[in-house]
Amino acid sequence: MKSFHKPIYHLLPFALLLGAFDAKAQWNALTSGTTQSLLSIHFPDNNTGYAVGIGGTILKTTDSGANWTPQASGSGEALYSNFFTDALTGWAVGDNSTILKTNDGGVNWTSVLTGVFAQFRVVWFLGANTGFIAGGTSGAPPVILKTSDGGISWTPLTTGTSQAIYGIFFTDASNGYATDYDGKILHTADGGGSWSVIFDSPGYHLNGAYFTDALHGHVVGRNLANEWGVIFSTADGGLNWAQHDEPSAFLSDVKFSSANTGVVVGGNVASNTGIILITTDAGTTWTTETTNPATTSRQYRVSLPGSNLGFSCGLDGAILKIDALTGNHEQVGTPQHFSLFPNPTSGNLTLEFKGEVLRAGQVQILDLLGRTLCTEALEPGNQTHSFSLDPMPAGVYFVKVLEGGEPIWMEKVVKQ
Secondary structure, eight states: OOOOOOOOOEEOOSSOSSSOOOGGGOEEEEOOSOOSOEEEEEOSSSSOEEEEEGGGOEEEESSTTSOOEEEOOSOOSOEEEEEESSSSOEEEEESTTOEEEESSTTSSOEEOOOSOOOEEEEEEESSSSOEEEEEEOTTSOOEEEEESSTTSOOEEEOOSOOSOEEEEEESSSSOEEEEETTSEEEEESSTTSSOEEEEEOTTEEEEEEEESSSSOEEEEEEETTTTEEEEEEESSTTSSOEEEEETTOEEEEEEESSSSOEEEEEEETTTTEEEEEEESSTTSOOEEOOEESSSOOOEEEEEOOSSSOEEEEEGGGOEEEESOTTSOOOOSSOGGGEEEESSSBSSEEEEEEOSSOOSSEEEEEEOTTOOEEEEEEOOTTOSEEEEEOTTSOSEEEEEEEEETTEEEEEEEEEEO
């Protein structure tokens, strides 16, 4: 039986510590020409890209996002996912069994009928011929459709689970992974003929999935209890999964441009604010990116067509672009400048900061729902602060550090 290993982990900062990112690492807003929410974006090459969304919206660019042209989809349904196997051949899927295909770069979109009813949430291809469309509908088993002939015919697959599939990824023709709305990660070793649950996280909705090779993969979603985002990562083909939590952010998609560089997008549902995270160390740490403007709508999907190039799309017609994924994403003050010990603790804790002295610093204790239990000021000039969890019962808490009222670092702590 496969096991789940959940280590003590760092919750990375919301804001930059004592400085800013290099300007090269900034995501800049593009003019999409629409206010319709865009739910998916895909670039088959650096210049050609397509975005889809609410009301059958389809946009195309041929100049790397400088200009976007609307296309006639022939559908008024919400389109949740798109995928192109080359600059001309692509798919878009969405509500009420909607499957659209183009062979001419979107000049014409044709409706594809499979005889299967579902709210489709993801389309993904492993080359020109082999592809998958997945989703589900309330009160019915999830749906995964597979084609081996470029979409001429589609065969339903059986997962044995009960919730809609939101993410799918294959590392080769045989081995694939799917994620569902009930916190399950599924694996197939026979091209989708049979599926098994390799990880179960009740209380989570899981969305996008991406593997950089046969062993290393990442799945994103959200914790329903506190509406925090989550990234599950494996380095052994799904035998074990490490967890990274992102406070106050629903994470919806993950992509990698190389073995080390990856991007996760999402945002806060209530405030409709977006978040973009980047890793340059294969998912060991995740850093919040800066955007221009500083606040953007919640982001849904990301596409990384090149080693340096990235695009993200979201609500209210938002499309963002970055030209320097492999540029300077390091923080002036990194999480390694803080240490919290002992952890686990019987009550007493010491926070140590090894860099510049914090200005107007505070430390807070939070519970698992993100509620602040207490706040203490960090004395100017001091680089250590001792405090106690004695009033709290045994359990899991978070220690958050703020500077000038802005959160800059957080770590999980266990009180025994």
